[in-house]
Amino acid sequence: xxxxxxxxxxxxxxxxxxxxxxxADLLSYCPKGEEHDVFWxxxxxxxxxxxxxxxxxxxxxxxxxAEKLNDNLPRHGFARxxxxxxxxxxxxxQKSEMELYLKPDKKYNLPVSAKLFIKISDRLEYCLxxxxxxxxxxxxxxxxxxxxxxxxxxxxxxxGLSGYQYKSSLDGKIYELAxxxxxxxxxxxxxxxxxxxxxxVDKAYKxxxxxxxxxxxxxxxxxxxxxxxxxxxxxxxxxxCVEPANQGDYFVRLKxxxxxxxxxxxxxxxx
Numbered sequence: 001x002x003x004x005x006x007x008x009x010x011x012x013x014x015x016x017x018x019x020x021x022x023x024a025d026l027l028s029y030c031p032k033g034e035e036h037d038v039f040w041x042x043x044x045x046x047x048x049x050x051x052x053x054x055x056x057x058x059x060x061x062x063x064x065x066a067e068k069l070n071d072n073l074p075r076h077g078f079a080r081x082x083x084x085x086x087x088x089x090x091x092x093x094q095k096s097e098m099e100l101y102l103k104p105d106k107k108y109n110l111p112v113s114a115k116l117f118i119k120i121s122d123r124l125e126y127c128l129x130x131x132x133x134x135x136x137x138x139x140x141x142x143x144x145x146x147x148x149x150x151x152x153x154x155x156x157x158x159x160g161l162s163g164y165q166y167k168s169s170l171d172g173k174i175y176e177l178a179x180x181x182x183x184x185x186x187x188x189x190x191x192x193x194x195x196x197x198x199x200x201v202d203k204a205y206k207x208x209x210x211x212x213x214x215x216x217x218x219x220x221x222x223x224x225x226x227x228x229x230x231x232x233x234x235x236x237x238x239x240x241c242v243e244p245a246n247q248g249d250y251f252v253r254l255k256x257x258x259x260x261x262x263x264x265x266x267x268x269x270x271x
Contacts, residue, residue, distance in 0.1 A: 005049070008089065008094040014121040017096070020056070021051045024084040024100050024102035024116050027056040029124050031268055036205055038124070038266060040149040042230030052080045054230035055147045055239070061114055063104075064141040064220075064247035065169070075146070077113060080103055087115070095121040112138055112254075123267035130261075132254035139253040142262055143220055143245035146211075151204035151221065152237050153183050160198035160211075161219065166191045167248065183240060186225035190248055194219045196262060198242055206271045211242060215262040217250035219243065 007017045007027075018028040029038045043054035052058055061079035062249065063070040068102040074081070079102055087099040102114040111134025118127040132138045150156045158181040165176050169188040177191075182203075213219070220243040227236050244264050246252045252260050 011147050013093045017120045021084050023080040025053045025056040025058050037149050040147040043232040044230045059144050060143040060147040061108050062140040064143050125265050127261050127263040129260045135256050137234045141247040141251045143243045145238045145243050150202050155204040157182050157201045160196045161191050164191045164194050191219040208269050210267050212265040213244035216244035218245045220245045
């Protein structure tokens with residue numbers, strides 16, 4: 001177990017991980033015996049506690065994208081560009097757990113609070129909890145913006161999405177996926193009313209990343225098909241974002257004092 005002013009690193013007999021307090025971004029999770037991390041991280045991140053971190057699992061909270069819902073907030077909300085606080089950390093040989101919380105943001109003065117629960121062992125258990133502390137209903141969108149590490153986009157297939165409709169953010173149209181998803185160019189879409197488990201099958205890394213999600217009614221898949229500012233040359237080919245989400249028409253509405261949890265469990269299997 002290692003603490004710094006900006007990062008927490010945990011390791012046990014089953015896995016290791018690293019988390020940035022800025023954005024509560026889980027930068028790394030690697031089960032023991034795995035050569036490659038589960039998550040991807042941009043080589044050129046500045047870690048300046050100003051910009052959002054590109055990679056890991058940024059927390060998109062209260063506003064996902066360019067929705068009208070909570071449109072006074074920045075795109076993807078402010079949780080990923082805020083310093084989170086450590087509530088508790090417990091670790092032993094078999095598992096490590098941490099709990100974090102986000103202080104109320106005085107700028108927006110919203111009646112909701114967020115907690116994050118992370119447990120690592122031979123699988124990753126991750127849960128974002130939102131509570132409405134106000135006296136009126138509160139609606140919001142959210143996503144666990146996972147950047148999954150892959151050998152190359154051309155080597156992967158994403159299973160668990162076929163048969164579902166998806167809305168493309170590129171042209172606003174709705175399509176239906178007939179087979180496993182293979183990405184060969186820019187892709188940015190939300191799979192609608194989707195709650196199934198997902199597998200990212202990587203034939204070069206000879207593994208599949210298995211994602212079980214809960215409290216999520218949509219799944220966002222994204223790759224920009226080009227390098228962005230935080231990426232070294234060609235690095236965009238080495239990740240795919242598969243994001244448990246509640247966004248678009250599938251937002252969350254909480255009554256006063258009600259709590260909602262969006263969660264995922266991730267493990268790796270050899271091919």
